Amino acid sequence: MNTEAQVIVVGAGPVGLTAASLLARWGIQTLVLDRRPEREGAGSRSICQQRDVLDVWTAVGAGRIAEEGVTWTTARTYYRDRELSSWTFEREGPLPPFVNLSQSRTEQILDAAVAAQPLVEVRWGHEVTDVTQDASGVSVRCGQRVLRAPYALLCAGARAQPLRQALGLRFGGETFDDQFLICDVKADLPGWEDERRFYFDPSWNPGRQVLIHPCPGGTFRIDWQIAPDFIPAEADIARRIRQIIGDRPYELLWHSTYRFHHRLADRMRVGRVLLAGDCAHLVAPFGARGLNSGVPDAENAAWKLAFVLNGWAGPDLLESYHVERHAAARENLEVTGATMRFLAPRSVEERMWRRAVLEGGRVAEVDSGRFAEPFWYVDSPLTTPEPSRPFAGRPPKGASCPPAPGVILPDAALPGGRLREVCRDGFLVLLGDMCDSSLFVQVLGKVTTAPLAVRGLAEMDGTGSLAERLGAGPDEAWLIRPDAHIAAIIPHAGPESVAAAVSRALGGSPDT
Template sequence: MRDRSVAVIGNGPVGQTTALLLARRGVPVVLLDGRPARDKVGSKAICQQRDVLDVWESVGAGRRIAAEGVTWATARTFHRDTELFALTLDDAGTSVFPPFVNISQARVEEILDERIAAQPLIDVRWGHRVVDVEQDDTGVRLGTDTGERVAADYAVACTGAHCEDLHRTLGVAFEGHSFDDRFLICDIRADLPGWARERRFWFDPVWNPGRQVLIHPCPDSLFRIDWQVPGDYDLAEEVRSGALDRRIRAIVGDADYEIVWKSVYRFHSRVADRLRVGRVLLAGDCAHLMSPFGARGLNSGVGDAENAAWKLAYVLRGWAGEALLDTYHAERHAAAVENLDVTTATMDFLVPHDDDQRARRESVLTGAATDPALRAQVDSGRFSEPFWYVRSPLTTPDPTRPFAGRPPRGTVPPPGPGILTPDVPLGESSRLRELLRDGFCVLAAPGAEPPDVSTVPWPVRVLRLSEADHDGGIARALGMRPGELWLVRPDAYVAAVVTEPTALVEALRRAVAGVPAPRPRRVPRTSPHA
């Protein structure tokens, strides 16, 4: 007998998000994890980006995570003993969420667990490590180390970085490289006046010569410290000899401190060659690994989860054919490659590979103290941002809105096909993205001919801005022109901007990768969300 429509493998934050988003769309899920229970220690991924908070809010968790997190306002950058510059972050835009919050992955997982416990469509099974995967045209069957076999229509693998066995079973290559240096991470609790709203980054400090140190504030007087250390670093020996205490004292001085968690990591840059293998989709660290500078790991994994969830729901309901799942690879593999490109450039600056790179870095860091033009070249990480699906097969291009390429740091591309819609308040208690994430939506500008979507075999909402956008805030945020029809996908990305209703219907069909399969699947329609 079939257990659930989708089996999610891995109960970390990406797996949790995938399960919650599927359940929100009425899809039953079994959530499997080989661990006996939740591991609640360590900060791990700490920086949660604004648009990820927005995704979590669609399952009832975003505002709570944002409220508990810490948003620092100033980024201080040092070279040896000299402060090069301090940047004050502006909170541009109209979102109810801050640009990001620092909060431990463990706490995020606890909050998501509470949402899962309240969701009857999710069946959580700890102590079920998947050891075998079989699939055919009828479904996927997962063998676990308990002897159970779990059957489902599809599976999403969110197994984290240690996924060699699963890759081997699926025949997936995970090409890339690993960095020789390691990074020591300590969560400490301490009273450090003036540090709770600042991020501090040191290049080549005298107390960690030739390498970097990064300090992030977290809730409850916790500070996350990352040291770049040699490849042969021995944490146990540092603890035994007292060197770890000296390392921390070089930063906090005489302040009392408590080590809450410590670990050593080696960072990798890798991406799977296929993110869809038949009925199995790969997401999060199982699909891509990257250095943490810029916080693109977990944030990108949540993007994977949302992309996979709405597409699986549409296929299971018979609103789209199997070709829609191929676009999961097309869109999220491109996002992973973009993230690797950005994080590799950062690591090349942090850990130069040759004399030319080392000379360039030294020149930039030395000059940045007095030359503002060089400060823009100091690369300690570009913050995570939503990927843009401008070249996706689901996107209908608009020649009047050409994509200008990767925007400058700290900015987003102007709205248009393939770009995530900006968040705009709707009255006092609602937001545009809350409305858009319910399914496909057409935003009709004043003067636009209302489209007839009755021939489209899945729900499509038409929102006439002449009736809903009383102050013109939506039109201004989008840069909308009179007579335009904006088609928005269930993940709040713009799929098309057209002026003719017939072009709108064609864009709708393109946005689900063609004409959907004629026969509906048997998923119970228990959710109002489509």
């Protein structure tokens, strides 16, 4: 049966809820289906949310995630009983670099944001078992019912293999043998509430790792790497916790075990169906690149689906979703794969090298996980390259990329708000002092019917310092996409050159 929805989102996890909320911001009616009878209320699960993900959630009315989460200040790394290193995140822009907050609480906040959107309907207890499509739309089967919409976005998680198979997709990769035991523990641990601790080969977990993260309300998330055949018993869990916290009182709130997976679907777009989050890619959690890559999937998919459905771009724009987010997933797999080879070496050579690094205190070579970062769409067909603004490559650990075409726009405080807040209502053209904004408005209004704003950099903060902070020249025009990525930086800019960049960013030919 046909629905009123323009997009069916399969999966009401954080990625699916984010996508539905973003689609609603663009005026797109969305139906969210989830196989579970109701929301699960326990367990930290994915806890670490990166700044640019917090930015997206703030845009959809879920800013409480950034407000309630804990931002630890120091990351300490130990080898056995010796501290190898400690370092601190630098705060860049108005939002914290990340927060720790349980996935359960994150989902509650996102549920509230979705409930406030009249264009989103969520149906629990609707397991999607099949998906088919034709030239005019997508059909999803839920039991005896078939629901239909023009497009579908699959955010159904790692266990969505039947849906991937229905689309003819492979989900190649591997699963690591070792398990991880995770526990949410409430305890009074003075000095630990603002530190993340990573232990290599401690005496109380010999040959393996332990990771401890602070969370709100005096709780801590503890991850132990454990043997493949280990079955945790209550007494063993208690013993492991005592080895870390001593004789202090504590409360075990939740525990579970899991294995790491390293997998990627061969396509993230199949016709009118897009895949996002764990449904499309699985990575080891060190570096928090799971949910922190799923949310950018959702944002990338949402603005492109909305532009196509609103008639602002042709359907070819959707292929850039696969191009951009598949490349981002491959980057995450490369980074997390290197981390897992260090954490769980599989060959004699890898084990010897790791031991030499740790015992030698070669801090620069210790890999406990490179933290999640926004991907750079440098090679995207939507990006207009500029030789004078080359991409500098993967930045040093903990650093941001200098602005360049394809890189996300740095955030900055503005009178009454933030720079990124004005980016998510459409395309944004930022002009240097030497550019006449009235000429650009006239020409660009004839190029596209998509939402597009033209703003002078000097007028945005009233001081002229924003251009200096961004490194923007007085005769430059910067074209910013709806997901805050820089589509073009054009020196000696004229309306025609910017119009060509807009056309390209909408999926048109680079020459149009």
